[in-house]
Amino acid sequence: MPFPEWFGSGQNEADFLRRVLDHVSDCLVAVDTAGRVVLINASYCRLLGGQAEDFIGRHVTEVVTHKTKLHLVAQGQAVGAVSPLEVRGHQLLARQVPVYQDDQIIGAVGVALFSDLESLKRAADVFAQDAAIIRNTQTPWTTSYRIGDIVGQGKIIEAVRTQIRQAASLNLPVVITGETGTGKELAANAIHELSPRAKRPFVWVNCASIPENLIDAELFGYEGGSFTGARSRGKPGKFELASGGTLFLDEIGDMPLHLQASLLRAVQNQEIVRVGGTSPVKVDVRVLCATNLPLEKMVRAGKFRADLYFRLNVLSVHMPSVREREDFDFLVDKLIERLHRRDGIPSRPLTPSMRERFRHFTWPGNVRQLEAALLRYLVSGDLSGLADEDNSPKTPDEPSLFSHSNMGLQEHLEQERKAFIARAIQATGGNKERAAEMLGISRATLYREIKR
Template sequence: MTQANRPPRKPGRFNCASIPESLIDAELFGYEGGAFTGARTRGKPGKFELASGGTLFLDEIGDMPLNLQASLLHAVQNQEIVRVGGVSPIPIDTRVICATHRDLQAQVETGQFRADLYYRLNALELRMPALRERDDLAWLADQLLERIALREGLPERPVPSSLRARWMAYDWPGNVRQLETALLRFLISGDERLPETTATKHLHAGAGDHASPATTTLQAHLDRERDAYIRRTLADTDGDKDVAARRLGISRATLYRELRRRPPTLAPTGLGASSE
């Protein structure tokens, strides 16, 4: 069958971190009847069989136990599986897409992930930027607000511009899941609070009695500290944004967003708003 007249692939999904290690092989590759205590008499097909002719998404592949990675490599490489308790290989036609939040190359170097499996899976690598590195956070928040309100049957709330500014300045260590939770809380109760990051807690703990609650807010204080640190870093790197971004531990896109959000006077000459 040619690619042109091939029917659309059916989807399947498996989270490698959510299943007990002792059950992963049975869930992925299926099992024959009586293969283990509690097994169905007639056996059961696994995710690879069920997704044959389609696509299997393996989430959190970096959590796949090392002792099961050889079986996974065989399935991906040879397009066949052997059920637990079985002896005959079963041909499959399954495309595999994987995702992980871990550094697989580092895991390969430490022996936590098989090198041959890593290179077999890594045919096309797509890096999903962290939420703090994206330039579409405002758009994404609007989309999520609309979706959450519809899903939960909640009335939409107008979002104050001050809250939007705080969303843009926040680091979102929990990425989209954390953003969605914050938006749900806002829609339910109007609560505009954001959790403190490690950096925020450090600054807050070190403020002592020097900060006056009557004249400033924590967010305003943090914004000034953030601006000053970015200015010093840009000055130290003679305005080189690539070097500055690396020193700050953020992406170049995030640095540009910071510069666009702050008044031009906060940046050295020539480092204000950019068209990039």
């Protein structure tokens, strides 16, 4: 394309081209067929520690390094188009190509594609992360809940909402604690939804539901053919899929001890190594964890790494059990309203005596179990799940409740919990999936309770 008239002489054209090349951040040098430098941009001059006039006219091997092949390219010799080159202690990746005029080589130009090999590695990591995100655009990882989905009122629930908002504003790890069924996953969703990462992926994984020998591949991904059954092209793990966003590790207390060191490295250094891989991959992930297990006690017992616990437990959110809450009647009404609105379940009156019966039940499965019991009642009028004598209202003078003089509240609740689970399994004829549904807990949680 011809230059505009205002350029005037060829000298102005040359000045303009030099200014353009000086604005290119990559290093650029051009030589004639004798290997003498005829053009060098400001980026290369800064690297070499001089001005253009210090290098113009000198042989390129004197200016750059004796290992350069640019003068050979200018003579028509075939050398590698892209090759590593060390200049003044900097590792460059240089592209060297001949310059033609009327089918005759009149020189050569060399361009450093990256300022150093670390830049190339970082760029490759970014490309890999973007590719992983693109591969998952068909089924994007997004949140399912918002803070408005946390049903409740009063000081306890308002304190929870405050904790969630504070956690959302800080780009730090969070541990969400609480019994099963209290809404820990809901809290994790709400934190991501309110955070600056809200438009990036929200990826989740249940550490208790994945076989122990596969959880490292699930979290960190794997290279093709790294183990039997692996995809030939490999697969990104949850950390790569969550890069730029949030990774939610549910049931973190069930993560095998030998994998916790890899998780610590991933959280601390923001890099992972795929199973079968040979080099680390940089990620940008905020980690949220949830557990109904006492991690602090597990640390003291040597069942959970102390360094990982302290790294994860920077911020904490506690989801209260139904027994701790002060808004039981409000919670029941809102759950019934939600079931009616969401599932079209017809209303059914809940008498004061029924409410009392609900109120004095221990609800080991908490809100999840309460919602399941209300659904069952609204559909069929069935309250058989609350027929347990141990869970009916008691008065302080009943000897059955305090038959063991040395038993505290926690021990008593634990006994009730075990008995309730055993009855659910018996009532379903040993069908654990149905028993978990009846209890309002996940199947993974039920298996863990059975193991305990």
